[in-house]
Amino acid sequence: MRKYWLMKSELDVYPWEALVSEGRTHWDGVRNYQARNMMRDKMKKGDLVLFYHSNCKPPHIAGIAKIVRESYADFTSWDVKSKYFDPKSTPENPRWFMVDIEPLIKIDNIGLPDLRSNPLLEGMPLLKKGSRLSVQPVPEEYFSVICTISGINNFETL
DNA sequence: GCCAACGTTGGC
DNA sequence: GCCAACGTTGGC
Numbered sequence: 001m002r003k004y005w006l007m008k009s010e011l012d013v014y015p016w017e018a019l020v021s022e023g024r025t026h027w028d029g030v031r032n033y034q035a036r037n038m039m040r041d042k043m044k045k046g047d048l049v050l051f052y053h054s055n056c057k058p059p060h061i062a063g064i065a066k067i068v069r070e071s072y073a074d075f076t077s078w079d080v081k082s083k084y085f086d087p088k089s090t091p092e093n094p095r096w097f098m099v100d101i102e103p104l105i106k107i108d109n110i111g112l113p114d115l116r117s118n119p120l121l122e123g124m125p126l127l128k129k130g131s132r133l134s135v136q137p138v139p140e141e142y143f144s145v146i147c148t149i150s151g152i153n154n155f156e157t158l
Numbered sequence: 159g160c161c162a163a164c165g166t167t168g169g170c
Numbered sequence: 171g172c173c174a175a176c177g178t179t180g181g182c
Contacts, residue, residue, distance in 0.1 A: 054167085059169070130175040
């Protein structure tokens with residue numbers, strides 16, 4: 001069964017447009033164990049991802065991406081020059097993992113206020129108080145609602 | 159294994 | 171820039 005996710009990216013660090021122009025990217029830099037575990041253990045090829053822009057006004061969903069490679073070691077974690085360097089992670093014993101994604105479709109930006117004001121999205125993890133995870137699951141019912149808002153009527157075929 | 163201090167995220 | 175809500179660290 002295909003699953004659905006939401007991944008946050010700061011608008012001025014790595015926007016949707018960068019993903020589109022590169023055609024594919026590896027999702028490096030996740031340094032939270034909960035987020036890591038979901039990427040490492042749960043994300044499967046073909047799963048769909050809501051690409052979310054954080055740290056902007058308003059924060060918003062900008063597109064839908066697809067998982068094209070399952071979990072492998074995040075090599076930035078043992079790169080001393082990387083800002084994601086973690087001395088406890090080595091190639092022999094990696095602590096952090098990443099996946100590859102490809103852009104699928106741009107969706108018309110859906111702002112956080114729009115998400116909050118939609119009663120159909122009540123209970124969505126992103127909207128819960130104190131939700132900070134940069135990688136989080138999106139139950140299918142919510143994914144479906146967001147597709148409908150975006151004019152995508154048959155998201156099953158994406 | 160507890161918990162205080164500290165650091166980070168991210169909306170506002 | 172503020173600060174709530176976390177998560178992590180490290181002394182004990």
